[in-house]
Amino acid sequence: MKIGLINLNISNIASIKNALDFLSINYIVLGKNQVFQSCDKYILPGVGSYDVALQYLKQSGLNIFLTNEINLGKSILGICLGMQLLSECSSESVINSKGLNFIPGVVEKLPSTVRTPHVGWNNVNFIKKSSLFQQIPNGQDFYFVHSYHYLPLNKENIIGITDYGQDFVSVINNGNVYGVQFHPEKSQKNGLQLIKNFVQLC
Amino acid sequence: MLKVRVIPIVLIDGFSVLKTINFKARRNLGSPITVLKTYNSRNVDELIILDIDSSKDSRDIDTFTIKDITKECFMPVTIGGGIDSIDKIQRVLEAGADKASINKAALSNPDFVTKASSIFGSQCIVISIDYTRTKEGCFVYDHTNSGVLKMKLTKWAKQMEVAGAGELLINSIDKDGVMNGFDIDAITAVANEVNIPVISAGGAANPNSFVEATSAGASAVAGSSIFHFTKYTPNDCSNVLNANGYLSRTSVVTMIE
Numbered sequence: 001m002k003i004g005l006i007n008l009n010i011s012n013i014a015s016i017k018n019a020l021d022f023l024s025i026n027y028i029v030l031g032k033n034q035v036f037q038s039c040d041k042y043i044l045p046g047v048g049s050y051d052v053a054l055q056y057l058k059q060s061g062l063n064i065f066l067t068n069e070i071n072l073g074k075s076i077l078g079i080c081l082g083m084q085l086l087s088e089c090s091s092e093s094v095i096n097s098k099g100l101n102f103i104p105g106v107v108e109k110l111p112s113t114v115r116t117p118h119v120g121w122n123n124v125n126f127i128k129k130s131s132l133f134q135q136i137p138n139g140q141d142f143y144f145v146h147s148y149h150y151l152p153l154n155k156e157n158i159i160g161i162t163d164y165g166q167d168f169v170s171v172i173n174n175g176n177v178y179g180v181q182f183h184p185e186k187s188q189k190n191g192l193q194l195i196k197n198f199v200q201l202c
Numbered sequence: 203m204l205k206v207r208v209i210p211i212v213l214i215d216g217f218s219v220l221k222t223i224n225f226k227a228r229r230n231l232g233s234p235i236t237v238l239k240t241y242n243s244r245n246v247d248e249l250i251i252l253d254i255d256s257s258k259d260s261r262d263i264d265t266f267t268i269k270d271i272t273k274e275c276f277m278p279v280t281i282g283g284g285i286d287s288i289d290k291i292q293r294v295l296e297a298g299a300d301k302a303s304i305n306k307a308a309l310s311n312p313d314f315v316t317k318a319s320s321i322f323g324s325q326c327i328v329i330s331i332d333y334t335r336t337k338e339g340c341f342v343y344d345h346t347n348s349g350v351l352k353m354k355l356t357k358w359a360k361q362m363e364v365a366g367a368g369e370l371l372i373n374s375i376d377k378d379g380v381m382n383g384f385d386i387d388a389i390t391a392v393a394n395e396v397n398i399p400v401i402s403a404g405g406a407a408n409p410n411s412f413v414e415a416t417s418a419g420a421s422a423v424a425g426s427s428i429f430h431f432t433k434y435t436p437n438d439c440s441n442v443l444n445a446n447g448y449l450s451r452t453s454v455v456t457m458i459e
Contacts, residue, residue, distance in 0.1 A: 012295040012326075018273050048323040081323075112397065115421060117325050117368050119399045121205045121247060121451045141205060141451055143248075143278060145300075145325045145368075163203055186300060188245055188276045 001199060004039030004069075006062060006082075007031030008046055008053050016045045016079070019185035019192060025199050036065045041074055041199065045185075046081030050090045050107070050148075053081055054097040063100060070102060075176040077198045080146055083172065083179030092148050103174040104153035110146075114165035117147040124160040124170050124182070131201035132159070132171065132178060132194055140190045142182035144170075149181065178202060206443055206450045207247040207422035208412060208436040210429050211403060212237055214253050214267075214283075221427055222254070223379030225332070225345055231430055238271045241429075245453040246277065246436045250371070250401075250424060252303065252330070253283025254345075265297040272298025280328050280371075286310070291318055295326065303371060305330040306346050312365050319366025328401070329367040331358060333388060334375050340388045343375050355388060356395045363396040370400050371424070377405030381427050384411055386418045393419025409434055409442035416448045 003020065005027045007013050013029070020027050027043075030036050044066075046053055057063040070076060078086045087099040090107035099107075110116050121141040126133065149168040152158055160171030162181070172179040178198065184191035212234065213220055220228050231237065234251070241249055251271065253264065272279050281294045282303025291302045302322075308315050308329050319327045332343040333355040340355035359370055372392055374385040384405040393400050399421035405411065406425030415423040428434055440450035 014296055014298040047325060115397055115399050120207045186278050
């Protein structure tokens with residue numbers, strides 16, 4: 001099993017690398033190279049800006065590569081900004097960037113009625129069962145740090161929600177495409193279990 | 203619901219962990235790796251590591267120690283100390299930190315905060331503000347030259363929010379190391395001034411201090427002396443927060459398998 005870890009060049013992938021190393025999961029980093037090695041599954045981490053990330057995905061050709069791989073049935077896990085990149089578009093964008101559109105939906109800013117960014121441990125409540133949460137009880141805390149949130153077009157794509165002022169979608173899934181708004185690599189035991197589940201079961 | 207975070211701060215001086223009182227007297231507490239691994243094994247919410255002499259000594263950041271610490275740290279780590287360039291932020295993040303804390307560099311050049319925030323995202327940028335209370339109120343303190351500035355704490359807090367800070371870490375030098383409670387009025391004033399999370403530091407005496415800081419508006423409460431010198435653990439503070447109606451993450455210590 002070989003994981004393709006996407007490096008957007010702006011995000012810190014050290015944390016996710018540490019988690020994969022700790023779990024003894026085999027991976028290669030895909031980013032600056034122009035010839036991308038095909039992997040069994042992909043992880044798309046992200047911290048930073050929607051526009052900068054998408055620009056990088058397009059300029060590097062990773063958007064096309066990933067689209068092909070997804071169509072071949074390979075699974076992908078988007079983390080934080082990585083999850084938001086799976087959308088059609090985001091209000092964070094200042095240049096009308098088109099997202100990867102693997103899971104129909106848009107990304108909006110969290111309401112100003114809550115402190116933004118949403119930072120810290122918050123619990124994820126399941127709406128649907130998912131292999132992503134094997135051995136993880138309902139209502140566990142994961143570490144969030146984000147200012148935007150995902151609004152999936154189809155309710156069936158919602159796996160988990162989290163309450164911050166009001167409920168927002170924290171886990172999405174559409175076939176072999178998964179997204180988590182929180183950072184599993186920074187969520188200790190449950191986060192590591194989730195990464196393990198993605199690699200072994202999804 | 204979002205939990206209140208209890209955050210140990212570890213001060214390092216190049217190679218040793220230390221603790222200050224009023225930013226002056228120092229006590230050496232040993233190796234950073236030992237201290238940090240203990241916190242890591244206790245599943246604390248988050249960690250803040252500040253290299254307090256970096257700015258003064260113009261020393262470069264110690265990426266080796268950062269890598270060592272963060273390699274098996276599966277909760278967020280904020281690193282601060284002499285971070286005054288985009289390159290340093292990049293290196294700190296690449297070494298495994300999740301957020302960079304900026305203090306002096308922001309005072310010298312507020313535009314640096316805007317630039318850093320636009321490149322790395324505000325989520326990565328914590329602005330650390332030292333302050334002291336005078337008769338006229340709370341003012342920003344520049345620790346690199348032991349000077350009280352004419353800038354009001356709340357005004358600087360707001361300016362930093364506008365510049366793109368993701369969070370503010372406010373440290374009371376008057377309360378630092380004396381373990382006699384936080385400056386509650388200062389926390390309230392800053393929490394009311396901004397809409398970004400405020401982490402309060404300086405003065406934690408016992409778990410009740412954490413309750414006071416939270417009810418004053420802090421989103422996260424940090425402590426250093428309390429965890430080095432008293433029997434209280436971060437988990438104790440979380441338990442007392444919960445007992446007082448503030449949701450905080452408690453853990454039964456389990457080994458990550």
